Amino acid sequence: MMTLRQFLTFAGTAATFLFAASPAHAETVNLYTTREPGLIQPLLSAFTRETGVDVRTIFIKDGLAERVAAEGERSPADVLMTVDFGNLIDLVDHDLVQAVDSEVLRAAVPAALRDAGNRWFALSMRARLVYAAKDLDLEGLTYEDLADPRWKGRFCMRSGLHPYSTALIAAYIAHHGEAAAEAWLQALKANLARKAGGGDREVARDILGQLCDIGVGNSYYVGRMRSGAGGPEQQKWGDAIQVVLPRFENGGTHVNISGAAVARHAPNRDQAVRLLEYLVSPAAQQIYAHVDFEYPVNEAAEPDPITAAYGTLQPDALPLTEIARHRRTASLMAERIGFDN
Amino acid sequence: MHSGRGWSFASLLVAALVLLPLIALGAAALRGDASLWPHLLQHVLPPTLHQTALLLLGVGALVIVVGTGSAWLVSAYDFRGRALLDWALLLPLAVPTYIVAYAYMDLLHPIGPLQSGLRAVLGIDSPRDLRLPDIRSLGGCIFVLGFVLYPYVYLTTRALFLMQSATLIEAARTLGAGPRTVFVRVALPLARPAVAVGASLALMETINDIGASEFLGVRTLTISIYSTWVNRADLAGAAQIALAMLAVVAALLLIERRGRRSQRYNTAAQRARPMTPTRLSGAAGVAAFALGSVPVLLGFVAPALYLVERSIARLRFAGLPPSLLDATLNTVATAAAATVVIVALGVTVTYAARVAPGPLAQASARIAGLGYAVPGTVLAIGLLAPLGAFDRWAGDLIEGFVGGSIGLLTLGSGAALIYAYAARFLAVSAGGIESGFARIAPSIDHAARTLGETAGGVLRRVHLPMLRPALAAAALLVFVDCMKELPATLLLRPLDFETLATTLYGEAARGTYEDGAVAALIIVLAGLLPVLLLARVGRRAAETLP
Numbered sequence: 001m002m003t004l005r006q007f008l009t010f011a012g013t014a015a016t017f018l019f020a021a022s023p024a025h026a027e028t029v030n031l032y033t034t035r036e037p038g039l040i041q042p043l044l045s046a047f048t049r050e051t052g053v054d055v056r057t058i059f060i061k062d063g064l065a066e067r068v069a070a071e072g073e074r075s076p077a078d079v080l081m082t083v084d085f086g087n088l089i090d091l092v093d094h095d096l097v098q099a100v101d102s103e104v105l106r107a108a109v110p111a112a113l114r115d116a117g118n119r120w121f122a123l124s125m126r127a128r129l130v131y132a133a134k135d136l137d138l139e140g141l142t143y144e145d146l147a148d149p150r151w152k153g154r155f156c157m158r159s160g161l162h163p164y165s166t167a168l169i170a171a172y173i174a175h176h177g178e179a180a181a182e183a184w185l186q187a188l189k190a191n192l193a194r195k196a197g198g199g200d201r202e203v204a205r206d207i208l209g210q211l212c213d214i215g216v217g218n219s220y221y222v223g224r225m226r227s228g229a230g231g232p233e234q235q236k237w238g239d240a241i242q243v244v245l246p247r248f249e250n251g252g253t254h255v256n257i258s259g260a261a262v263a264r265h266a267p268n269r270d271q272a273v274r275l276l277e278y279l280v281s282p283a284a285q286q287i288y289a290h291v292d293f294e295y296p297v298n299e300a301a302e303p304d305p306i307t308a309a310y311g312t313l314q315p316d317a318l319p320l321t322e323i324a325r326h327r328r329t330a331s332l333m334a335e336r337i338g339f340d341n
Numbered sequence: 342m343h344s345g346r347g348w349s350f351a352s353l354l355v356a357a358l359v360l361l362p363l364i365a366l367g368a369a370a371l372r373g374d375a376s377l378w379p380h381l382l383q384h385v386l387p388p389t390l391h392q393t394a395l396l397l398l399g400v401g402a403l404v405i406v407v408g409t410g411s412a413w414l415v416s417a418y419d420f421r422g423r424a425l426l427d428w429a430l431l432l433p434l435a436v437p438t439y440i441v442a443y444a445y446m447d448l449l450h451p452i453g454p455l456q457s458g459l460r461a462v463l464g465i466d467s468p469r470d471l472r473l474p475d476i477r478s479l480g481g482c483i484f485v486l487g488f489v490l491y492p493y494v495y496l497t498t499r500a501l502f503l504m505q506s507a508t509l510i511e512a513a514r515t516l517g518a519g520p521r522t523v524f525v526r527v528a529l530p531l532a533r534p535a536v537a538v539g540a541s542l543a544l545m546e547t548i549n550d551i552g553a554s555e556f557l558g559v560r561t562l563t564i565s566i567y568s569t570w571v572n573r574a575d576l577a578g579a580a581q582i583a584l585a586m587l588a589v590v591a592a593l594l595l596i597e598r599r600g601r602r603s604q605r606y607n608t609a610a611q612r613a614r615p616m617t618p619t620r621l622s623g624a625a626g627v628a629a630f631a632l633g634s635v636p637v638l639l640g641f642v643a644p645a646l647y648l649v650e651r652s653i654a655r656l657r658f659a660g661l662p663p664s665l666l667d668a669t670l671n672t673v674a675t676a677a678a679a680t681v682v683i684v685a686l687g688v689t690v691t692y693a694a695r696v697a698p699g700p701l702a703q704a705s706a707r708i709a710g711l712g713y714a715v716p717g718t719v720l721a722i723g724l725l726a727p728l729g730a731f732d733r734w735a736g737d738l739i740e741g742f743v744g745g746s747i748g749l750l751t752l753g754s755g756a757a758l759i760y761a762y763a764a765r766f767l768a769v770s771a772g773g774i775e776s777g778f779a780r781i782a783p784s785i786d787h788a789a790r791t792l793g794e795t796a797g798g799v800l801r802r803v804h805l806p807m808l809r810p811a812l813a814a815a816a817l818l819v820f821v822d823c824m825k826e827l828p829a830t831l832l833l834r835p836l837d838f839e840t841l842a843t844t845l846y847g848e849a850a851r852g853t854y855e856d857g858a859v860a861a862l863i864i865v866l867a868g869l870l871p872v873l874l875l876a877r878v879g880r881r882a883a884e885t886l887p
Contacts, residue, residue, distance in 0.1 A: 036850040056836040070729030161568040197558030209451030210468045331572040
């Protein structure tokens with residue numbers, strides 16, 4: 001058995017190892033991201049190959065804004081990257097980012113997908129889709145149709161409090177007002193085949209397991225399942241469903257974004273801007289499209305054939321900032337009607 | 342009692358360190374207003390409190406029954422395979438709860454192996470024609486958490502049964518009590534402090550659980566804290582709920598402690614021998630082994646085998662994930678360093694409560710355990726502001742002398758991680774050490790002090806040697822907890838620094854938790870070693886008793 005002394009020696013060695021300084025690079029840029037690094041690693045590696053600038057990353061799920069705020073002026077953060085435009089706008093509201101005056105960024109990212117004050121920029125788009133059993137005819141399906149009682153006991157969805165759900169409900173409020181949105185959400189809840197929860201892939205799996213016939217999920221999960229990137233088993237799930245691009249009755253398909261901003265106290269500001277400019281370049285946008293199965297924001301890049309096969313995406317015309325204003329109402333609404341209970 | 346005051350002061354300092362993030366949370370809570378509460382009271386709290394209470398009751402009952410039952414089985418009876426069960430019953434400790442939830446979801450899903458197999462056997466084509474209960478439910482969550490967390494109770498009660506009850510139990514037997522009477526009327530009441538310590542650790546882990554509960558669709562209070570904070574960017578509101586929850590947990594812990602304050606559980610100076618187990622042979626022995634295997638199979642073997650199968654599939658498909666070696670080294674190094682700190686702090690607060698029995702030292706010991714009653718992320722959020730303030734102050738000071746720019750000192754360093762682990766897991770180490778101290782009669786202290794030893798001397802020369810099994814057990818438990826720790830690690834770790842838990846979480850966040858199977862398996866394997874050591878320590882402690 002390890003004695004106490006042996007353990008202390010071991011722990012001491014371990015601590016020394018832990019606090020040893022990391023090797024210094026001539027040029028680095030520090031990236032704080034709520035995106036899983038595995039997803040963006042191909043992009044970052046390509047950036048480093050092209051520019052020689054080393055990217056150091058930390059993946060933080062919740063609390064990225066709080067950490068950067070606590071670090072204050074001494075923060076090493078250069079680029080802040082999030083999924084969900086709500087999180088991006090929170091960074092602006094907490095005064096953690098700075099405006100970037102870049103002709104490259106303005107040219108690559110359509111105006112609807114960046115901040116009017118140049119404080120954040122979308123890097124990729126994902127659509128909120130409908131996954132369904134293959135034998136259903138869902139031509140011209142709308143988000144409003146999901147409330148139809150014919151889906152009673154047949155509808156599956158993740159938690160109504162997840163940011164993706166919040167964004168969709170907020171978009172509904174922006175289109176139809178709060179009262180109509182609440183009635184719609186109530187009807188959705190009444191249609192649930194199982195408790196709201198799990199991830200989007202569970203919706204596909206539950207359709208395959210015949211627990212439900214129709215559900216809501218993000219576009220890129222399908223690409224990852226169908227391409228076989230997640231293994232043969234997931235390929236089976238992805239092939240077991242049909243994918244529909246629904247629209248709002250008076251609008252288009254609800255999209256969300258992944259995006260980034262330059263941190264307010266970025267120590268390597270020039271490198272940070274360079275990274276953003278690289279990420280919207282056609283080469284990087286191709287990686288977003290073909291490796292992550294997202295919709296590129298730069299029109300010079302095409303979606304992957306798997307993604308294109310869902311149909312032509314017509315993003316909802318409502319500005320993201322307009323939808324973001326209803327996030328709080330949407331989240332409180334999901335709690336009020338007990339969507340997850 | 343001069344030295345008693347020194348211990349008191351040290352203990353107060355430790356309590357202050359644990360309290361610091363909670364105070365910062367309090368400050369955050371005060372920055373908001375009470376406008377959220379009507380909404381919470383009307384729409385959120387009734388269902389979530391209801392679900393949380395049922396979850397706690399269910400998990401509490403399960404861990405107590407399984408934990409004390411299995412501990413009694415391997416202590417009071419001897420049968421073929423008992424030595425194996427003795428340590429195997431600890432194995433579920435090595436597996437993070439959310440991994441077990443994922444595993445059972447896959448195993449029990451309509452398209453999973455169990456239901457597919459069942460349909461094949463019964464000749465049913467469609468899952469629609471054979472509907473089994475969904476694991477995504479309150480009952481499913483109780484099942485998962487109960488069978489993963491029972492070892493906390495098993496560990497503490499097993500140690501107690503091993504070390505203390507022999508004389509009393511034999512007296513009861515001499516007086517004609519049957520095995521059931523001995524268990525219910527003697528062993529169980531004696532084990533109460535151990536059951537209380539183990540069960541409260543398991544329940545605090547339950548109330549703070551995010552991964553398993555969220556995945557299985559149970560709306561606990563902790564998940565409400567999350568949605569308030571993350572979804573509505575309302576940190577003040579989230580801090581208010583977290584502190585209200587903490588107040589309730591602290592009150593419950595206090596009530597339990599008051600309930601057994603007037604009782605004494607140490608058998609003074611007489612020789613304490615382990616009890617002689619009753620020999621079971623034949624069918625009875627087989628039945629005992631089968632019964633004792635159930636928790637191991639459900640809490641460990643099934644999810645672990647599943648992980649092995651997934652890992653093999655994954656390795657064949659994608660090869661070994663890069664940087665897994667780094668993550669393993671980071672995990673072990675951080676956990677080891679934190680363990681040393683946490684055990685030392687645990688000894689400080691428990692010993693202070695013993696030698697300086699004033700209200701201050703007692704209160705400090707209680708406060709030091711509060712960190713475990715707060716969800717990990719919430720505690721880590723509470724640490725951000727004080728550490729940031731310290732970094733600004735110290736940075737300005739140092740730069741004033743030596744010039745240049747030194748950046749951040751603690752935030753994003755290993756020190757912040759160790760601080761967070763300490764604030765979180767001090768309750769685990771202090772609980773184990775305290776029940777170790779409880780077995781040492783105060784008359785021993787008095788004798789040593791009468792012979793001229795100082796309080797520190799008594800600790801060093803009398804208590805620590807006697808406490809070795811308890812210390813080792815506390816250290817290993819803390820080590821395993823630190824290794825599995827996710828939320829605080831995720832928020833506070835340095836740039837380009839991954840542990841096994843963050844690697845696994847990253848993979849899972851990509852939406853494909855099967856990708857994380859290899860990392861999950863390494864967490865389990867790395868957790869196995871300390872758990873096996875833990876079992877050996879327990880056995881040896883029993884063997885080396887006077």
